[in-house]
Amino acid sequence: MLNFVIKRLLMLVPVFLAVSMIIFLIIHMVPGDPIDNMVQIGSSPEQRAELIAKYGLDKPLLVQYGVWFRNLLEGDLGNAIILRRPVAELIEENLPHSLLLGCLAFAFSAIVGVASGALAAIYKDSWIDRGVMTLILLGSTLPSFWLGLLLILVFAVQLEWFPVSGARSWSALVLPVLTIGLHGVALVSRVTRAAMLDVGRRDFVLMLHAKGLSHRRIQLQHVLRHALLPVVTILSLRIGWIVGGAVTIEFVFARPGLGSLLITSLNQRDYPVVQGCLLMLAMAVMLGTLLGDLVQASLDPRVRDSLK
Amino acid sequence: MSRLRKSSALSRTLGTWRGGVSLLCILIVVGGALFAPWLAPYAYDIQNLSATNQDPSWAHWLGTDEFGRDVLSRIIVGARTSLTVAITAISVSVLVGMSLGAAAGYFGGLFDRLVSAVVDLTWSFPEVLIALMFVALIGAGLEATMIAISIAYLAQFARLTRAQVMSIKSETYVEAAVNLGAGHIHILFRHLLPNAITPVIVAGMLAMGDAIILEATLGFFGLGVQPPKPSWGAMMSSGTAQIFLAPWTILGPGLAIAFTVVSINLFGDALIEALDIRNRLRDN
Amino acid sequence: MALLTVRHLCVSIGRLQPLDGVTLELDKGQILGVVGESGSGKSLTAMAVMGLLPLIGGHISRGSIDFDGTELVGLNERTYRAMRGQRLALITQNPMTSLDPMHTVGAQIDQVALLHLGFSAAQARTRTLELLAQLRIPDAATVYQQYPHQMSGGMKQRIVIAMALAGDPDLIIADEPTTALDVTIQAQIIQILVDLVRQRGLALILITHDMGVVAQACDKVVVLYGGRVAESNSVHNIFARPAHPYTRALIGCIAQTGQARGSLKGIPGVVPGVGDFASGCRYHPRCDHAQDRCQSEVPLLQANDAGQVACLFPEGACRG
Amino acid sequence: MSAKLLEVRGLTRTFTSRNGLFGRKRVMTAVADVSLDVPRGQVTGVVGESGCGKSTLARLVLRLLEADQGQVLFEGVDLASLSASAMRRLRRRLQFVFQDPYSSIDPRYTIRAALLEPSQVQGEHLHAAAATDRINSLMAMVGLNPSLAQSYPHQLSGGQKQRIGIARALALQPSFLVLDEPTASLDVSIQAQIIALLEKLQQELGLTYLFISHDLGLVRYFCDRIVVMYLGRIVEVLPSADTPPRHPYTIALMESTFEPDPAKRRVITRLNGELPDAFNPPPGCAYAARCAHASDRCRSERPALVLRDGHELACHHPPT
Amino acid sequence: QDATFVINARENGFPTYNPLKGTKLNVANNLIFDRLVVQDADHSFHGQLATSWESAPDGMSWTFKLRKGVKFHDGEPFNAKVIEWWLPKFKGTENAYMTESIDKIVIIDDYTVKLVMKNPDPALLFNLATSFMGVPSPKSYEALGDKFGVAAAVGSGPFKLESFTVGQQTKLVRNEDYRWASDLSKNQGPAKIKNLTLREISEDSTAFLELKTGGVDALLSVPTDFLPKLQAEKSIKVVMLPGTEVFYMPINTSVEPFTDIKVREAVALAVNQKEIMSSLFGGTGAVANNFLVSSLQESKINPKFNISYNPDRSKKLLDEAGWLMGAGGVRAKGGVPLTVKLWTQNGTQFKRVTEVIQAQLKAVGVNAEITVQDAASINAMYKKKTDHQLAVRSYDYVNADILDWFFSGTRLGYPNISMWNDPKGEALNAKAMKGSKTWDERVSNFKAYHEYIMSQFLFAPIYQPTQSFAYSTTRLKMPDNIRGIKLATQSIMDIEVK
Numbered sequence A: 001m002l003n004f005v006i007k008r009l010l011m012l013v014p015v016f017l018a019v020s021m022i023i024f025l026i027i028h029m030v031p032g033d034p035i036d037n038m039v040q041i042g043s044s045p046e047q048r049a050e051l052i053a054k055y056g057l058d059k060p061l062l063v064q065y066g067v068w069f070r071n072l073l074e075g076d077l078g079n080a081i082i083l084r085r086p087v088a089e090l091i092e093e094n095l096p097h098s099l100l101l102g103c104l105a106f107a108f109s110a111i112v113g114v115a116s117g118a119l120a121a122i123y124k125d126s127w128i129d130r131g132v133m134t135l136i137l138l139g140s141t142l143p144s145f146w147l148g149l150l151l152i153l154v155f156a157v158q159l160e161w162f163p164v165s166g167a168r169s170w171s172a173l174v175l176p177v178l179t180i181g182l183h184g185v186a187l188v189s190r191v192t193r194a195a196m197l198d199v200g201r202r203d204f205v206l207m208l209h210a211k212g213l214s215h216r217r218i219q220l221q222h223v224l225r226h227a228l229l230p231v232v233t234i235l236s237l238r239i240g241w242i243v244g245g246a247v248t249i250e251f252v253f254a255r256p257g258l259g260s261l262l263i264t265s266l267n268q269r270d271y272p273v274v275q276g277c278l279l280m281l282a283m284a285v286m287l288g289t290l291l292g293d294l295v296q297a298s299l300d301p302r303v304r305d306s307l308k
Numbered sequence B: 001m002s003r004l005r006k007s008s009a010l011s012r013t014l015g016t017w018r019g020g021v022s023l024l025c026i027l028i029v030v031g032g033a034l035f036a037p038w039l040a041p042y043a044y045d046i047q048n049l050s051a052t053n054q055d056p057s058w059a060h061w062l063g064t065d066e067f068g069r070d071v072l073s074r075i076i077v078g079a080r081t082s083l084t085v086a087i088t089a090i091s092v093s094v095l096v097g098m099s100l101g102a103a104a105g106y107f108g109g110l111f112d113r114l115v116s117a118v119v120d121l122t123w124s125f126p127e128v129l130i131a132l133m134f135v136a137l138i139g140a141g142l143e144a145t146m147i148a149i150s151i152a153y154l155a156q157f158a159r160l161t162r163a164q165v166m167s168i169k170s171e172t173y174v175e176a177a178v179n180l181g182a183g184h185i186h187i188l189f190r191h192l193l194p195n196a197i198t199p200v201i202v203a204g205m206l207a208m209g210d211a212i213i214l215e216a217t218l219g220f221f222g223l224g225v226q227p228p229k230p231s232w233g234a235m236m237s238s239g240t241a242q243i244f245l246a247p248w249t250i251l252g253p254g255l256a257i258a259f260t261v262v263s264i265n266l267f268g269d270a271l272i273e274a275l276d277i278r279n280r281l282r283d284n
Numbered sequence C: 001m002a003l004l005t006v007r008h009l010c011v012s013i014g015r016l017q018p019l020d021g022v023t024l025e026l027d028k029g030q031i032l033g034v035v036g037e038s039g040s041g042k043s044l045t046a047m048a049v050m051g052l053l054p055l056i057g058g059h060i061s062r063g064s065i066d067f068d069g070t071e072l073v074g075l076n077e078r079t080y081r082a083m084r085g086q087r088l089a090l091i092t093q094n095p096m097t098s099l100d101p102m103h104t105v106g107a108q109i110d111q112v113a114l115l116h117l118g119f120s121a122a123q124a125r126t127r128t129l130e131l132l133a134q135l136r137i138p139d140a141a142t143v144y145q146q147y148p149h150q151m152s153g154g155m156k157q158r159i160v161i162a163m164a165l166a167g168d169p170d171l172i173i174a175d176e177p178t179t180a181l182d183v184t185i186q187a188q189i190i191q192i193l194v195d196l197v198r199q200r201g202l203a204l205i206l207i208t209h210d211m212g213v214v215a216q217a218c219d220k221v222v223v224l225y226g227g228r229v230a231e232s233n234s235v236h237n238i239f240a241r242p243a244h245p246y247t248r249a250l251i252g253c254i255a256q257t258g259q260a261r262g263s264l265k266g267i268p269g270v271v272p273g274v275g276d277f278a279s280g281c282r283y284h285p286r287c288d289h290a291q292d293r294c295q296s297e298v299p300l301l302q303a304n305d306a307g308q309v310a311c312l313f314p315e316g317a318c319r320g
Numbered sequence D: 001m002s003a004k005l006l007e008v009r010g011l012t013r014t015f016t017s018r019n020g021l022f023g024r025k026r027v028m029t030a031v032a033d034v035s036l037d038v039p040r041g042q043v044t045g046v047v048g049e050s051g052c053g054k055s056t057l058a059r060l061v062l063r064l065l066e067a068d069q070g071q072v073l074f075e076g077v078d079l080a081s082l083s084a085s086a087m088r089r090l091r092r093r094l095q096f097v098f099q100d101p102y103s104s105i106d107p108r109y110t111i112r113a114a115l116l117e118p119s120q121v122q123g124e125h126l127h128a129a130a131a132t133d134r135i136n137s138l139m140a141m142v143g144l145n146p147s148l149a150q151s152y153p154h155q156l157s158g159g160q161k162q163r164i165g166i167a168r169a170l171a172l173q174p175s176f177l178v179l180d181e182p183t184a185s186l187d188v189s190i191q192a193q194i195i196a197l198l199e200k201l202q203q204e205l206g207l208t209y210l211f212i213s214h215d216l217g218l219v220r221y222f223c224d225r226i227v228v229m230y231l232g233r234i235v236e237v238l239p240s241a242d243t244p245p246r247h248p249y250t251i252a253l254m255e256s257t258f259e260p261d262p263a264k265r266r267v268i269t270r271l272n273g274e275l276p277d278a279f280n281p282p283p284g285c286a287y288a289a290r291c292a293h294a295s296d297r298c299r300s301e302r303p304a305l306v307l308r309d310g311h312e313l314a315c316h317h318p319p320t
Numbered sequence E: 001q002d003a004t005f006v007i008n009a010r011e012n013g014f015p016t017y018n019p020l021k022g023t024k025l026n027v028a029n030n031l032i033f034d035r036l037v038v039q040d041a042d043h044s045f046h047g048q049l050a051t052s053w054e055s056a057p058d059g060m061s062w063t064f065k066l067r068k069g070v071k072f073h074d075g076e077p078f079n080a081k082v083i084e085w086w087l088p089k090f091k092g093t094e095n096a097y098m099t100e101s102i103d104k105i106v107i108i109d110d111y112t113v114k115l116v117m118k119n120p121d122p123a124l125l126f127n128l129a130t131s132f133m134g135v136p137s138p139k140s141y142e143a144l145g146d147k148f149g150v151a152a153a154v155g156s157g158p159f160k161l162e163s164f165t166v167g168q169q170t171k172l173v174r175n176e177d178y179r180w181a182s183d184l185s186k187n188q189g190p191a192k193i194k195n196l197t198l199r200e201i202s203e204d205s206t207a208f209l210e211l212k213t214g215g216v217d218a219l220l221s222v223p224t225d226f227l228p229k230l231q232a233e234k235s236i237k238v239v240m241l242p243g244t245e246v247f248y249m250p251i252n253t254s255v256e257p258f259t260d261i262k263v264r265e266a267v268a269l270a271v272n273q274k275e276i277m278s279s280l281f282g283g284t285g286a287v288a289n290n291f292l293v294s295s296l297q298e299s300k301i302n303p304k305f306n307i308s309y310n311p312d313r314s315k316k317l318l319d320e321a322g323w324l325m326g327a328g329g330v331r332a333k334g335g336v337p338l339t340v341k342l343w344t345q346n347g348t349q350f351k352r353v354t355e356v357i358q359a360q361l362k363a364v365g366v367n368a369e370i371t372v373q374d375a376a377s378i379n380a381m382y383k384k385k386t387d388h389q390l391a392v393r394s395y396d397y398v399n400a401d402i403l404d405w406f407f408s409g410t411r412l413g414y415p416n417i418s419m420w421n422d423p424k425g426e427a428l429n430a431k432a433m434k435g436s437k438t439w440d441e442r443v444s445n446f447k448a449y450h451e452y453i454m455s456q457f458l459f460a461p462i463y464q465p466t467q468s469f470a471y472s473t474t475r476l477k478m479p480d481n482i483r484g485i486k487l488a489t490q491s492i493m494d495i496e497v498k
Ligand SMILES: Nc1ncnc2c1ncn2[C@@H]1O[C@H](COP(=O)(O)OP(=O)(O)OP(=O)(O)O)[C@@H](O)[C@H]1O
Pocket: B282, B284, C013, C016, C018, C036, C037, C038, C039, C040, C041, C042, C043, C044, C045, C056, C057, C209, C272, C273, C274
């Protein structure tokens, strides 16, 4: 298993290279440059040219990529142009917020999604099933910024249970986690329900009934475990979201995070920051699939054997 | 042969209350979009700056917006944009995604690995981000939004098709065709794609609902349809600034989105059930 | 008093009625073969006795199932559940898919003893290992902790049998236990089942469509066609003097050693599905002795030669 | 015209499988050095347990799978020497009937479309009327009602589907048919029908068959010569159906088939153990582990296939 | 004595508190650093670290008397040496142009410096009053190097920087030793607020709800949409200040049909400034009739150059230019319809103004097609010089030299979006920028330049928003008069927490 992990990590290297190249090219193909955001009213065109030279933006793209990549290999993500700080430092500052929010929301949508999906599957075609699924479907049609504002109005303004915004206390996490989480819940519960119904038709379930196990126990102990496999696949693909998917929510709740760092930097064309953030995202995704595989292996002995 | 067996997937979908009702709802929305100029009580772009942000009234059922334009009319006309965006973007996405996925799945090897890696990556980036990147790349406008949405969803269809093609590739009937002397083209277009398309279409239907919401989210970032053309997303985003002053300017488009998305989802669910191979076997 | 008595069992699934008046009887220490083509209702009979019809959306619409003095039709689910696995056991058709791939086979066998016999984990394990040894599984301790995907089909089928035996049941229903297996493995499994019945004196319903298996293993036979009993009798009588034309045709379908080329005919026509059943005698469209009456009149199950047959013109009568 | 329609020389095919993405590569030889002749106008049978390489052999013979080594000569022409398009054209003459009638027809094709596909891919374009004629005659040939032409495969029974499979193979008027367990998934009653049909077609059209099955009884009934395979190799070739077998494995196979006669009931000789792991075949005779007569020599040295008295056999100690 | 303010969303994400290098500095910068001089609401200059100053009659030198007893947060004293160290530090930085006209610094005594000029620069005082001229402690500045302004910022202002998270919040604590407030503050001792947190909230609704629920005590800027709601709240007070921002519509004079001055004038006259103000901005703010903020003297030009709504003349001019009314209410010339591109950047206000202008242009027969883009892309597009025609923009700046920035021939494309480059304009520009010795002279030179620009119809003026801020009356007590151009240090010194 350890071997497997190491090999998988090694295989990421070429992918990483390709990804860094793609990211770099895309960012630089976008019109606009960061210098516009720095030039002061009153400064001369020469000063502008000086700035461009200072950040090496006048060099051919390939050379710029070369410089960036060489630094990358040394573990240096470069310095932000607009934000004037080492990119690594900016990421270090924002990533924990993203991770905290992302992981909690992820956990929330996983747990609530699986639970509600399982509930709907166990009581298939009953009012519980219909109610849960309809509620979730309705919830998922609200764009997330809207849902966020709605939650603020209800829980922060009316009920005053949580602060409106910010990242200063644990209670401030509740509403953003709910907002992101609820969207995930829709996806997860649908997949869970469908997978459980699917697994429920397999032969071994009949056998379990023949052994005299109760319906609920069969569903929870056996069927659900199988249904988790596709859920894990979906979730592992969405792990990128933990890191950068909360842009809207970060804006609405005035929270720091990689997503808003990325978008703000993209708007200002702060190339090094954007590249750094995207790399983080790509890494998160790659690690996410790896993690997904490992979780599946821990759930399913067949997968476990194939990883040996 | 019992009559049950002969029935097509569509009629079986419509047989359920969910299928029938949801299709009716979708038809209402599509009809509204098609006949918008005749249905809308006012022109969508005529401003009346002396009557801005009016409460709902008999003259304006859903009130007026910050330019004094009739919200209801804009919702009806906006359906055109929103549906066009969703349908075009998702169709393009399905087409490109299917071609990529089918080629990757059928030919396999290095090509497959390359396509899969890129595709996985695009799927894992948040849609909003991809959209923003492409809007920045090709400029704002409906086209950009549509391209961005198609790219955001492309991966999903490519993956789905690839998985389908990979499994169908080893079906006996494909080998049977080879045995008869069939070439790649015949196999790809006569056997693989027709058999792979159903789940892709169902996923596409559901993605269409998501695309309407995504267009709204992009609207929140100020991207998308160019004013004064309305779209539900753009209406919601410009309404957000007025959330406390004139909440009805968001309520209308919000409900329209919810209505459409729920209908599409219900229809998609019913379709999935009707297409389910097991159900077909059970009829047998 | 027989251990299991099924009378006029009718099963409905939705608007369909795939079982129409199945009757059978079985004593302790006996093996009852249930034969018939695909779709004749063999599995449904098994499901009905096990009380598992609700799983596939069906229910018993008429008839009775008496098991050791208890009426099973209408029994409440809790009591039924307690009997399943402990007094009634099922061996399903496909060993490849009948085990949960995510749990070790040992744990899956243990489950029964833990659930029904109130054993501790250690006791259950000991008992499972004993069972595995009885089924002549070499190296039981290793097998105990293996997962289903790590074993062959024949081994998995033995595990399923062990699972059925774990609750020490009075009745085992084996639904085509060997169809998915190779001939050589099939022989092993059938032998194991036969030995078990002989040693433990339990009752076995062996569902199969292979008349060879029936001839080798069973004491009594029930032949099903289209959800109805065509004939039932002792195995000897069935093969020696098959009264129903369908029984005869079934026996004729098997290539016997030394049989001349070109003499194998099969039964003409297709196996009808539920809903496509013919009127009158359901077999008449495929029957070479069919008369006009067969189209309109439903043959009743009548005593005949120590058994029962549902044919308007059974063997004896036909000649006469 | 030579008596041999098809010759197979030293055909070998290996499969590699990986455990997971990075697992060790494991190689198994599914078909090892197989040579056989298929005489024109005769039925050559191939028997063996599941996984012994029968289907792989069939695919190699038809070049649906490329061989690692060896040749297939059809009327003296090496198939491997043909270009892709020449091979496609030659496929008219060599056809395959698949093991599983349920999955060998595209579920989206009507029966009509499925029956027209052969001529379509061979570049023949028929008028609607000609096409209907062709379909009617094909369906009549396999004993189906032409009214079924508009149905979809899922509306047909297994036997009907298998008939369609045969009709499709016959559509191109081949001279050689490979039948890969054409009846394994069918009911005994239907199985007999299909065999009868195949017999009839062979006689009417003068076809040559390579008939694959795991049912020795059926093969002995239907075939002129019988090739017995074990773990990818031929262990015995019976020159005629009633030649008494000499290889211990063939004997065990025969004893595993049940006679449909309760009078001939016996304790089944237990063929203990199962097929060895194909990824790790034993160095000597592959059957040694299960063989009652195995000696040390059997476990270390593989017996070669030797022709003696017109009977090919690979065994160190054939029972006399 | 703790307070939390939400800063103007436009200042969100400003990365540093290094006044020398930072090109964007938010309101906290002036709370951490003191400047030599500060401005009042009437733009007059008042001493802070400088107690008095005078300029030589030829404008070639300035002498500043410095305040005594000022100490930086790190305990270092403030004196003439600091100035001698500080001003040359600007060389080579992004803000170098601020001190470009200074030739050298002469120390007269410990608390008197003389700045010797390269050329007369009447704008020197204005420059010295900007945020970039906050004076850092030399010792800390040298010690921290690149980290200055990010990890720590040490000045002599009324607040010390406690912590700073870009895009999130800045925490300040009162400088207990502070005794050197400018005369614009009533409070001459330490600030009344002990701990001041400045939060950055991008979403207006969120900021509004924070204030409403008491999560914060003040919003330093309130979007117009929320004004009515805020004004309705009992415990919230909204204060309006004269604006510092102007919305305008530049016209690309180098492309058809705007090479024709008549068409430019017609388009400029078609904009109904009053309507925009009253319907989009609830009547707050002021219409713009020329390029500069009305509080600037240079904006008081001869009224005949001001541009205001005149649809009749607009139509007449278009007729004269040969663009005659055609089908569908769109004018055409030689079969070519008068369809023009109207660009704008994303942001609710821009989109709204643009949409109304589109309708107003339509009313005189001009068909404008809107494109919305993000600011960086749109600037890149301007640089192509010939792609754009009309655009809706705004700037926020309170000095007349903004005219040079947007209309000088050296910056064609961007920022000179109007693509205006003619000898007369350049001459007037040079005179205004470099040729004024005194403030008054500068004012009149800029007026002349401004008038010339107006006469060429290089843009259409639209609207001047007000500045408005809101605070909770239960939590804060505001001074009666807000001193300074914005709500800034001068008045924050006087805010009391209840
Ligand atoms: N869930 C179900 N819904 C509808 N019909 C069903 C269902 N299950 C079984 N049937 C029908 O009931 C009839 C009897 O089925 P059953 O499974 O008992 O056949 P069987 O004799 O076991 O056949 P096989 O040999 O193929 O296992 C069949 O015609 C089948 O189509």
